Amino acid sequence: MSRNILILPGDGIGPEITAEAVKILEAARDGGLDVALTEGKVGGAGYDAAGHPLPPATLDAAKAADAILLGAVGGPKWDKIEDISLRPERGLLGLRKELELFANLRPAILYPQLAEASSLKPEVVSGLDIMIVRELTGGIYFGQPRGIETRDGQRVGYNTYVYSESEIERIGRTAFELAQKRNKKLCSVDKANVLEVTMLWREVMERIAADYPDVELTHMYVDNAAMQLVRAPKQFDVMVTGNMFGDILSDEASMLTGSIGMLPSASLNADGKGMYEPCHGSAPDIAGQGIANPLATILSVAMMLRYTFNETAWAERIEKAVGVVLDEGLRTADIAYAGTRKVSTSEMGDAVLAAF
Amino acid sequence: MSRNILILPGDGIGPEITAEAVKILEAARDGGLDVALTEGKVGGAGYDAAGHPLPPATLDAAKAADAILLGAVGGPKWDKIEDISLRPERGLLGLRKELELFANLRPAILYPQLAEASSLKPEVVSGLDIMIVRELTGGIYFGQPRGIETRDGQRVGYNTYVYSESEIERIGRTAFELAQKRNKKLCSVDKANVLEVTMLWREVMERIAADYPDVELTHMYVDNAAMQLVRAPKQFDVMVTGNMFGDILSDEASMLTGSIGMLPSASLNADGKGMYEPCHGSAPDIAGQGIANPLATILSVAMMLRYTFNETAWAERIEKAVGVVLDEGLRTADIAYAGTRKVSTSEMGDAVLAAF
Numbered sequence A, B: 001m002s003r004n005i006l007i008l009p010g011d012g013i014g015p016e017i018t019a020e021a022v023k024i025l026e027a028a029r030d031g032g033l034d035v036a037l038t039e040g041k042v043g044g045a046g047y048d049a050a051g052h053p054l055p056p057a058t059l060d061a062a063k064a065a066d067a068i069l070l071g072a073v074g075g076p077k078w079d080k081i082e083d084i085s086l087r088p089e090r091g092l093l094g095l096r097k098e099l100e101l102f103a104n105l106r107p108a109i110l111y112p113q114l115a116e117a118s119s120l121k122p123e124v125v126s127g128l129d130i131m132i133v134r135e136l137t138g139g140i141y142f143g144q145p146r147g148i149e150t151r152d153g154q155r156v157g158y159n160t161y162v163y164s165e166s167e168i169e170r171i172g173r174t175a176f177e178l179a180q181k182r183n184k185k186l187c188s189v190d191k192a193n194v195l196e197v198t199m200l201w202r203e204v205m206e207r208i209a210a211d212y213p214d215v216e217l218t219h220m221y222v223d224n225a226a227m228q229l230v231r232a233p234k235q236f237d238v239m240v241t242g243n244m245f246g247d248i249l250s251d252e253a254s255m256l257t258g259s260i261g262m263l264p265s266a267s268l269n270a271d272g273k274g275m276y277e278p279c280h281g282s283a284p285d286i287a288g289q290g291i292a293n294p295l296a297t298i299l300s301v302a303m304m305l306r307y308t309f310n311e312t313a314w315a316e317r318i319e320k321a322v323g324v325v326l327d328e329g330l331r332t333a334d335i336a337y338a339g340t341r342k343v344s345t346s347e348m349g350d351a352v353l354a355a356f
């Protein structure tokens, strides 16, 4: 029985970049990789087609799939939807929650071929290779109560930042295990000097550390982490943090490389089933122009083959093909500079395919 | 009647750096500036002396003072205090709350003499001059309910991120007014695609924008803001955001300059009464060695003279003296590099005094 991959192009540049990744998946399938592809609608596309950012048919297909490839969601077209539960982002958040994809892995890697693209000095970022592990189904993103209501004659908005011990423990173990396979350094990021919820976070990380004696655990306040990522990012190996801090720090970290258009991500459940997507967003400003960078999405396919399907050889073939294309000097607009050859989204996809 | 300044050295390097700032204040007083100085204990020093990070005597003195100069609080010595309400940080948070210092102004300025200290490429940061306006007495720092409790047999930690319309409006107006005096660009940072509290934030900013037609208001999600600060920080003039996001982004922004040891901050109430402190922390690792950089604290005095006392001429004299010393090539360890003269904390203070 084939392994089922659900393709969710989403909004903005999503359809353009997933189309290139699908080319690679189809080539792998024709080359013997046992996968079947289906497509669905999510985000603004889901809202337009079925009145909901996560239509029931999409959710069913996602539950039935072995892995999901997602483009990106959101855009100004849907910003005026009054009911926040119908906004494109809710489609993404709904998938994460319904499939219990609690572990979000976001690498920040500097590709040597793209060293110039970084806004940081070369010596600060050369060789950068950080893995940020972000909790994805809890924290303030999902905490109850939440809302906007009138109190004492004026409106008040509120959200709840909440974690239970078991939620913290499960993401902590994922991060420790990843650190064991890397450089055995784990930095847990919190704001334990102010927030009780992160005091508990720190305590749980300390407790489970005993089970991973080969990993060095450190703690850092989130404000300091935001600074240290700019000052000396290579001090980090694996970082683990909650949903909100992870959102902020992983975006900051990915931008250190200067090429967020290159960075894939994985969101995994307890069984390794996962949703894979580029770290970047739907970039509505350049949608439809055929200039978006498809490499993060193509590399997300490689991550999928590695993490969910254990197809390391196929994953490496994709990654190698991307390396070849970069070596050849091909660049989409976001990573182009003098002396390189600027190509379109589909030219980039075709080039990877040719090198595959 | 003299204007009363309360000096709160605090912990770690706090006493060393405030001592240098006091030298300048005393020189100004001897030169005719009408100020009277008193000293108090806060943070770990307050806990050690009086069993509380904000002893009643300190709070009374702070309420009576016209302005406060604070060094820094916190350190590993007090990290083991079980009762979070007795930790050093609570002294600082208590002062902010009790004095209603809701407007925290944190400039991120690149001193041309220190351009090399930045980890970013010179063209990305040269001429950088951002003002971050952080709400300081609300948000998740102070929201109720909060705590750690047992639910369904396991412990759960929780905090509440809450803002009322009037809290948002008051910090918004401060930011708009500042933008009017600068380059008339205000970027409000939120996470309105996920958090209801920041949907309200965005709505209020939109509403009051009508009163400042000369200021261009934009909105940015916090994850994107964390990226944009790394990618192209000079796109910003004034940024306004809540307590937690402001904590993270202002630290990130200050590190872009490579010299957080240079950056002052002001925390103001509705009448312009304020507490002034360096952006950096108590740096317990280098405390007592006489190597900390006193310039952020000295520049905090200049900010005090400008914002609370309207003594622009005196403020400029201090800033000019700091410029002279930097031009002379004097550097504390944090900003020293080949070709500059490394000096101690007190040598730096004395040099500023000599140039004053």
Ligand SMILES: CC(C)[C@H](C(=O)O)[C@@H](O)C(=O)O
Residues within 6 Å of the ligand: A074, A089, A092, A093, A247, B193, B194, B223
């Ligand atoms: C689109 C948005 C809801 C989402 C998030 O905040 O998690 C995005 O920023 C991300 O990081 O995947």
Ligand SMILES: CC(C)[C@H](C(=O)O)[C@@H](O)C(=O)O
Residues within 6 Å of the ligand: A193, A194, A223, B074, B089, B092, B093, B247
């Ligand atoms: C010490 C700590 C409580 C404080 C804060 O988080 O506000 C500090 O980081 C700051 O930014 O002034």
